[in-house]
Amino acid sequence: MEKDNIQIVHTDVLCIGGGGAGITAAISAKKQGARVTLISKGKLGNSGNTIMIGGSYSMDGKSAKDYGFKKADASFTKEYLFEQIVKQSFYLSEQNLVQQYVEESPNIVYQCYQWGEQAKIKQKFFSPGGWMLSGHAMGKALLQGMKETPGIELLEDIMIVDLLKSDGKISGAVGYHVYTGQAVLIHAKSVVIATGGYQPFSVTSTNSDVVSGDGIAMAYRAGAQLADMEFLLFIPTALEPQSSKGSILPFLLYSSGIPIDTVDCEGSPVKIPPQMRKMAKGSELDKVIFNYYWSNRLAMGKGTESGGLYMDFSKLARLPKFILNFGFQESLKYFKDFYKYGYYHSDNLFYFKELMLEKKKLEFALCSEYSMGGIVIDEAMATRVPGLFAAGEAGSGVFGACRVADATTEMMVQGVKAGCSATQYAQSNAQPAVDDGxxxxxxxxxxxxxxxxxxxxxxxxxxxxxxxxxxxxxxxxxxxxxxxxxxxxxxxxxxxxxxxxxxxxxxxxxxxxxxxxxxxxxxxxxxxxxxxxxxxxxxxxxxxxxxxxxxxxxxxxVRILEEQGPDHMIMSKRKPVVTKLPIPKGTEMNIPEFMIKQKLRFKNASIR
Missing domain, CATH: 1.20.58.100 (Fumarate reductase/succinate dehydrogenase flavoprotein-like, C-terminal domain)
Incomplete structure (x- = not known):
């Protein structure tokens, strides 16, 4: 490709990624006085994983109460939130990053709430201190934030291929227009990677097919370290009907308390002990609990041909018809606040109900919805490469081995911080010359x-x-x-x-x-x-x-770190940053024993 047919862009701060982390980074940088360019592989606010969420964003309950939300639970304090995130990370979180998440989340979360109100989206408050909404609604709220922050240069449908460096410092990036093929050269003093995580499996779960780890891999090639890449969050995901394949509707059904059993390919039930079921109730700890018990049944060779298990609706089918219909109507009332009546995203709930009663069991698999691993960053969201920053799921360090707190909150908190830090760096450094080679x-x-x-x-x-x-x-x-x-x-x-x-x-x-x-x-x-x-x-x-x-x-x-060597991937390990909670010693026989000993009790899903 010749250099004379290239679109050339000059900016101070380049934000790569059109989701929550990228948008909040761009807004933050612009408010700090920087020239900002925001690049998205798709359409802003309507592509990537932002539109796939069917969840929440939140702050601690005490802060929510201070903002005037009467239903907030003030006992759900910042101290409690910090403790639970660290414990549920299995003590692999960087505690300085968790503290930042806890302390800085109220401001940006409330700002997002205000953007949502201005955009007239549907969002419902729930205790202790969060809002439930759809992915499209979150996208609209973020776009409202862009609307209220004029002057950000937006380039959509551009695939960034790699970062540019000069004398060890970031000097920009190179990509191309997806629809025309024209190359794009961006001269930038600093870059924020906000491209999300990675998903390497055949069935996706709340992940779009563009989540290929682009930003993580680009940062790795530029000299940044990666960490925690072994930790992927698995969640029950539909394999049937075909129209719902990849939907997290099975997870929502299990979490709702509806009487559903789980059976293997031989029809044998997969039991979860009462103590663990109690721990899972009203908490996103249910994800790691489900994953442990169901995965161990798969390890026994008792999975389906597709590597899944079955939701068993036999108990549900035996309920009196009026009770069943009443429960179904109550579910429809909840979903209608965020989706077309009778649907969850594109899932036809009436059709799903018919199949439940007709087939008595439906197949699901444990699929990845989030990657805890990513680029190593510090409290300023800086990598070890001068001028390179990262935010949201592309980064790592907050959630360690297990995430139960809101990733949407993480992306906004870190986006704001990354935009501010990238601006400070750009204002203190000259634009490096691009290496022509x-x-x-x-x-x-x-x-x-x-x-x-x-x-x-x-x-x-x-x-x-x-x-x-x-x-x-x-x-x-x-x-x-x-x-x-x-x-x-x-x-x-x-x-x-x-x-x-x-x-x-x-x-x-x-x-x-x-x-x-x-x-x-x-x-x-x-x-x-x-x-x-x-x-x-x-x-x-x-x-x-x-x-x-x-x-x-x-x-x-320990955190396992990886970096690019001359001809192979270099591995190392180190202890996570500890500021308050000491890392426990000794060995537990398995994951449930660890959870019981640590007295995990994170009740962050009381809307269920």
Whole structure:
């Protein structure tokens, strides 16, 4: 690709990512007086994972009460929230980042609430201190924030391919217009990565198909460290009916308290002890509890052909018809506040009810909805690369091995901080000159899939990544499966990635070229995750190993770090930052025993 047909952009702060972290970073930077450019791979507020959420954003109950919300629970204090996030991270969170989350969340959360009211979205307050809303409503609230902050340069439908550096410092980024193919060069003094996490599996859950770890992988190639990549949050997700595949409706049904059993492929029930069921009630701790017991049944070889289990509706079907209909109507009343009547997102709830009663059981799987791992950042959201910052799910450090607090709050808190820090850096540093050699290499990289006359199909490589992750890197892991998955990923990295070729050679909306770029990023993140999972010879949070079921606090209360070496991924480990709560010692026989000993009781889902 020639340099004379490039769109050139000059800015102080470049924010990459069109979700909550990117938008709040851009707003924050603009309010600090910076020239700001916000780039999104899709349409702002209507692409990526923001529109996929069906959840909440929140602050501590005491702060919510201070803002005038009478139903807030003032006993749910900042101190309590801090303690519970650290404990539920299985003590792997960076406690300085948790403190920041707790202290700085009220301001931006209330600001988002006000944006939502201005945009006239539907949002419902629930105790202790949160608001329930749909993903589209969150997108509208964030767009209202953009509307109230004029002067931000917005570039949509642009795929950023890589970051530029000069003399070790960030100097900008290179990408291309998805629809026209035109290359884009952005000169920037600082960059905020806000591109979300990664999802390497064949069935997605509240993840769009563009969540390929782009920002995480770009930061890694630029010299940043990654951490906690082995920790992915698995949640019960529909496999049937086909129209609902990927929906988290099974999770919502289980969490609602409806009498639903879980059975394996032989029809045997998967029991959860009463003490753990009590701990799960009214709390998003139910996710890690479900994951542990159901994953261990899968480890016994009792899963379906698709690697799932069944929701058993037999008890529900035996209820008197009037009770069943009353309960269903109450559910419809809840969902109608946020979605079209009779639907959850695109799920037809009337059809789902018919299938429940007709088939008596429906298949689901444990699928990833969030990645706790990502780029290593400090309290300023700075990476170790000068001029590079990260926020939200692309970063790491708040949630450690298990997230139960709101990720939407995390993305906004860290977005605001990253925008402020990136502006301060830009105001103190001159614009570095672009390295022409690096620029040309990136332009060639963009063009390579179109110029190869033959080669490997990028879609096939992504499918093989999914297959490798499904087989060895899912909700239950062991040495053999992880080693096999890593070997498959290494073969794709060395034997197929260098030869990716798009069959269509047109630069205009070439989906295979887009997949070629994403495949490299997904391979990097998946390799990092599998290597860390192999290294961590214990179970902790959402990392469940059938061959190492114990929680080993003495040996593995550490973060696993990864960075790019000359010819391979370099692994290391260190203790997380501790400010208040000491890391426990000793070993627990399994994850439930750890949770019981720590007296986890996070009641953050009282709307259920």
């Amino acid at each position: 690096q620029l040309q290499k990136l332009l060639d990289k963009i063009q390579a899939p179109l110029e190869r006359s033959s080669g490997v199909n990028p879609l096939g490589v992504i499918q093989k990544i999914h297959q490798a992750a499904d087989r060895g890197f899912g909700s239950i892991r062991n040495e053999e499966g992880l080693s096999r998955a890593l070997a498959e990923i290494e073969q794709l990295r060395d034997g197929e990635l260098p030869f990716l070729a798009a069959r269509c050679k047109s630069p205009s909306y070439n989906y295979e070229r887009l997949c070629a770029i994403q495949a490299e990023n997904m391979l990097t993140c998946t390799e990092a995750g599998i290597r860390a999972a192999l290294m961590r010879r214990e179970s902790r949070g959402f990392h469940v190993r059938s061959d190492y079921p114990q929680v080993d606090n003495d040996g593995w209360s």
